[in-house]
Amino acid sequence: MKYSCEIKISGTIASKELAFFVAPYLKASSLILLSGDLGAGKTTFVRNFLLSLGYNKSVTSPTFNIVKTYEVGHTFVNHIDAYRLEGRDEEIGLDELIESDDITFIEWPIYLNPRLLMKEHLDIDIKILNNDERLYVFNSNAKAYESLFINLKERYHA
Amino acid sequence: MPSGLGLFLDSAETTMFVGLMKDEKTLASNSFYYPRKQAELLLVEIKNTLDKFSYSPKDLNYIAVGIGPGSFTGVRIALAIAKTLAFSLDLKMYVISSLLAYAKYDEPSIICFDARGNRTYFACYKKGDYIIKETILNNDDVKKFILEHADFTLRGNFKHLGIDVNSEIDIFSFYRSLNENNLVKDVKAIKPIYLKDL
């Protein structure tokens, strides 16, 4: 079964609302793959997600560190940026994070060995339409996200 | 086998181990399950263990530590503590593979831990010596091996293989595995066994 949904969003406030809307559906052990060009809003999505959990401190791109982990209450959220790995298949301990109960976001998953992404996941692709407008394309094969897609379609008439 | 007061450590797995032996007598043998808190708590448990017997680190004669393979983070935490103790107090230091630390000395043992990505950290030991040296195998190959060697004792964590086995370290087996071969010459130089190389 494949779920799919496209949502057009204008402006930063609407982007934040979308992230807040999706947040409750991302439970323990969720794996979310974020794709989109530089500046599309991948890190912003993660920042807004963390904000929805009550984390209001600085959230910046993990390109330099590759992984940043945030502890919010009892929840661990990993923010991985695979950009610098460039498809090199290095064993750098990412599998331990991905296979855990943490919520894990991965930017540029295309640069990771597919072996690491076997777990069922939610794909979010963000296309830049123009300065302020984005097209969020959601895809997943996981039944766990069924209700997310139903509610997204209802809320955004997508 | 070493004599005197010895501290035993391993944290290659989510469960950390702290043990204390005096000559051949087991004073303490404890496993702790503190997921993601090893960096905070391993040294605290070491102190608690020594305090219980009114020992200070200066009373130790040797350290024995598992150096992996396993969780990269866990392995380094135990080793950093062990190296610093050995270096500062001029202690003898023994290092063995964490898989060997889990073996049962007298019984041919298959040791397994989850290496993620459908793989297993795998080794076979008997009486402190390896039958199959620590390596990474596909889960299917491991399951096959286990079926073909039903007389081996299973030690470690086999949950990821669908087998309900989750053992704790047997300190006396750990102790008996220590000998001249795993006694360290230069404490500063010791590195973990990762098996997953960069």
Add this chain to the structure above:
Amino acid sequence: MRDNVELKIVEVKAEDEEIIYKFCDGLDYFPSAIMHDVIDNDFGKVFLLYRNDEVVGIIDYWITFDSSTLAMIYIDEKYRRLGYAKKLMNFMFEDLKNEGVKFASLEVREHNLSAKSLYLSLGYEFINVKEQYYKDGEDALYYVKNIEPSPLILAIESSCDETSIAITRNKKILSNVISSQIEKHRVYGGVMPELASRLHIENILYVLETALKDASVMVEEIDAIAFTRGPGLVGALHVGLEVAKTLSYIYDIPLIPVHHLAGHIYANEYVTELKFPLLAVVVSGGNSELVIMRDHLQFDIIGRTVDDAIGECYDKVARVMGLPYPGGVEIDRLAKKGRATYKLPIPHTQGLYDLSFSGLKTHIINLVNSLNMKGETLNKEDLACSFQEVALAEIVKKVELAAKNFNVKQILVAGGVSSNSRLKEMLHNIYDNSRIELFFPPLSLCGDNAAMIARFAHHLYLKGVHASLDVGVDPNWEITDFNDF
């Protein structure tokens, strides 16, 4: 600046004999005795106070292990009541703290009211009378002052790709060993966290051994163990954490967790006293923040990057231009040979003092890609120069605004990017003739190093701040929470 008076304190050397004989002619403490303290007496230290180019004061003191005695202090009659004696005494106290001295003593004539009043105001206490102490038979009053404990600190820094251990006492750096991994990360075009952690565990005891040897210190003599608790790479921080905790446990000495960026800011304390309010400009690979300090150990983040840190931006731009890692050094070097011919977008931020570099970075990446696609050549020197001009101007603009609005006395630059020559040039151009003092750390302390960690730990030690053995690391630790652990 008032009067254009420049005061300098300079140590006396053998060659200064003529100056000493001239200045100290006729004093109780003979010039020959002073020169003996300079040349033959291993325990003696003599300093002159210069007012512009004129000698106006002298101080001579001895240090024997943990005590010291003031042999003599003299200020030229023409320049009394200007606070010069106090200045020399404070200079001596600072040196005594560096040397681990616990008591300072001196003798003073009963009738020397101004000297007695000075010494008492500096914290000396009367102990007893030494009868007929002086050659003319007059009694001396014996005064002693306890010197604040200046702890011998061992600090461990392992937050990124440098393993460093330093041993310091107050502002004296007895050793500062840095083992850099930069070469090993080059192939990855940036720091590879797992590799960093592996190298830390391999190197750290060698670094510890060298640091102790270089300082001629045994761990038993150490008063406190400091370590970087964050921010940084979690696996790397872990190695320093466990070594520090273990040393603290073995020797039963306080364990002091230090914030990495606070360390960078306080690296400047090795070259100047901090004057408040001050603006700290933190610019490194992983961080870009503007911090106002109204007092010691008091941090207020007034602006920060909303996307990339400046160092990170340099690395990405360098990468896209095909330059080796680390990018900052390369771009700084090339920029000198180029001109700012490429038109680049000026960043916009909502926050008054915030910074943003990702738009600039994206523009350059697109520019380079489109030039490549069209088969046009890229002038690397000019692009490096254009990029640097815009990026650094952005930082300087916010610095100027903040410095003015917060009425700061000092601007301290901190973090790896503080060694960038163009940034130094730009800030010096603005502040060299201003009443605001501008400081950059010495080159050896710009990058990650443990001596800066030790400096901040010194302050925490004096405040009695330390952690228990269950302390962990925080890769996202904010400077305003430096006291939370």
